[in-house]
Amino acid sequence: MTKKSLANLRRSKLLKQIAELDPLLIYYICHLGDRDKFKSSEFDDEIDCRPLSEKWNLTIYTPSKIRKTHRVNCRLKRKYKEISNELINSGVCKDLKQIFKNAEESNQNSYVDRQKFGEIFWKRFTFSEDPREKIKNLLKKVETEFNIDLPDDGHFIYNRKGIKIVFRCKLENNNLKFLIEIECSCKERFISTFLLDKAQKHFQSYKTFKIDCKNCPNEYIISHNFFLN
Numbered sequence: 001m002t003k004k005s006l007a008n009l010r011r012s013k014l015l016k017q018i019a020e021l022d023p024l025l026i027y028y029i030c031h032l033g034d035r036d037k038f039k040s041s042e043f044d045d046e047i048d049c050r051p052l053s054e055k056w057n058l059t060i061y062t063p064s065k066i067r068k069t070h071r072v073n074c075r076l077k078r079k080y081k082e083i084s085n086e087l088i089n090s091g092v093c094k095d096l097k098q099i100f101k102n103a104e105e106s107n108q109n110s111y112v113d114r115q116k117f118g119e120i121f122w123k124r125f126t127f128s129e130d131p132r133e134k135i136k137n138l139l140k141k142v143e144t145e146f147n148i149d150l151p152d153d154g155h156f157i158y159n160r161k162g163i164k165i166v167f168r169c170k171l172e173n174n175n176l177k178f179l180i181e182i183e184c185s186c187k188e189r190f191i192s193t194f195l196l197d198k199a200q201k202h203f204q205s206y207k208t209f210k211i212d213c214k215n216c217p218n219e220y221i222i223s224h225n226f227f228l229n
Contacts, residue, residue, distance in 0.1 A: 003123070005130035008137075009090065011083050014056065016127040021051060023121035024114050028052075030093035032059070032076045033084025038093050040100060042114050049074035058083070095124070135169045138176050142196070146203040148225045157227070159220070161185060167226050180211060180222060188215035 006012055018025045028048045030038040046063060049072060053061035058080045062073035076084060087093050099120050103112040112120070132153070139150050156166040166181040178194045192211045202209060202224040209222040 003126040004092075004095065005133060006092065006125055006127050007129040008133055009086055009092075011086070012127055015083070015087075018052070018056065019121065019125075019127070021055075022048075022114070023118040024048070025052065026087070026121070027093070027096040027117070029058075029076070029084050030087050030096060032074065033081065033088055033093070038097055042112075042117065045072035045074050092125075096121070099124075131171055135171060135176070138171075139169065142176065142200075142203070146200065148203055149227075151226055163220075165220065165222070178226060180209070180220075180226070182211065182213070182220060184213045184216060184218050186213065186216040186218065188213055190214065 006015060009015060015026060018029075024040075024042060025048055027038065027040065028043055029052070031040070031043060049059050049061045050063075052059045053074075058076060060073070060075050060077060064072050084093075099117060100112055135153055139153070142148075143150055151167040153169040154166070156164055158164055163185060164183055168179040168181060170177045170179065172195070176196045178196070178199050180192045180194075181189075182192075183189045190213065192209075194209070201207070206224045208224060209226070211220045211222065213219070
């Protein structure tokens with residue numbers, strides 16, 4: 001199973017600190033954002049709200065010993081409601097809720113306690129950046145900067161002679177590298193590589209890319225934005 005990266009969340013560094021203490025606190029933040037939708041019998045307001053308040057100052061926390069006749073009061077501070085909103089809107093809260101739902105629907109005795117939740121969380125989520133997402137975001141930046149449309153990574157097309165031409169992107173030292181993969185009619189398969197600093201000259205001047213097969217006289221003309229001419 002591919003882990004879902006949380007690195008693109010605006011508060012990812014903070015959420016990573018919280019998850020390293022107790023992953024259930026991430027789902028607890030979902031609960032504070034929507035108490036009716038995100039519930040768990042594992043929540044303990046005294047245990048869960050205190051570190052969010054004392055360690056990260058995210059919540060307004062009033063313990064029961066102060067309230068006496070009332071239960072613990074815990075709510076996100078207004079300026080931090082954006083954290084729960086992003087977790088909910090990005091689908092993270094739904095994914096976390098599913099952990100408990102899967103256990104309930106299982107025929108086995110698979111009750112998810114706090115420790116088990118933590119184990120499952122780290123199997124399914126990571127705070128390391130997903131290279132695919134990083135490439136996608138960098139492509140968007142290039143498109144905006146040069147006012148062009150670029151193919152998605154893995155996009156392919158067949159030319160008039162039925163030759164398959166594939167566009168790929170990779171990261172090399174955090175820089176974009178564009179690759180054109182061609183299987184020529186002579187059966188020679190080759191890849192032409194263009195680093196961003198070279199490719200951007202084509203983006204600016206609308207100059208086409210000319211790619212020659214080293215095994216035969218065939219040549220391939222690719223438009224300035226890597227779509228087939």
